[in-house]
Amino acid sequence: MMLKEHNKIKQAEESLRTIMYLSCWAPT
Secondary structure, eight states, X not given: OOHHXXXXXXXXXXXXXXXXXXXXXXXX
């Protein structure tokens, strides 16, 4: 796997984790 692609996947995982975290803790 190319490093560029790996970074893209890593960024996607991090943003997904952030979204999950926010949706868990944000008052709805």
